[in-house]
Amino acid sequence: MLNPKCKDQDTLARIQYAVDDEKDANVLANQQVLKTPIVRNGAKATVGYVPEVWKTWE
Template sequence: MNIQIFGTNKSFDTKKAQRWFKERGIKFQMIDLKEKGMSRGEFDNVCRALGGWQSLVDENAKDKDTLTLLRFLAPEQQADKLFENQQLIRQPIVRNGRQATVGCCPEVWQTWE
């Protein structure tokens, strides 16, 4: 297993995901979205695994202006705008190869073991 957790240290669900993997002795790589962010390739792979970028959007994000702008952009521009504004992404994103989840999903992670 090659687990990557994308999130921030302030996110409660990110901490929950880290704790879940630690308790099971599963090694993971933590990527802080505030410090580094996702590369374009990582973003595209996660979108593919989740069936589209729409499932990544955090409707409760603080940046309401960009969230509104995202809704009114042309469909071909929306994914690019979300990639540019990663503070709008729900956390955590947990990747295992080509599989990915968004949010806290221990029921899915158990199937990866």
């Protein structure tokens, strides 16, 4: 779900190389590193723009 092309490459690198216990907190504090949109439909989810998948959801 991390966007390798995000503008904030320094923060992205810090998150990628952080210890596992700190990654979630760092992502929540720096949501600009996430690939968007994140679309949820119940237990299903997609990352990125994929309308062809969304059309198959009920």
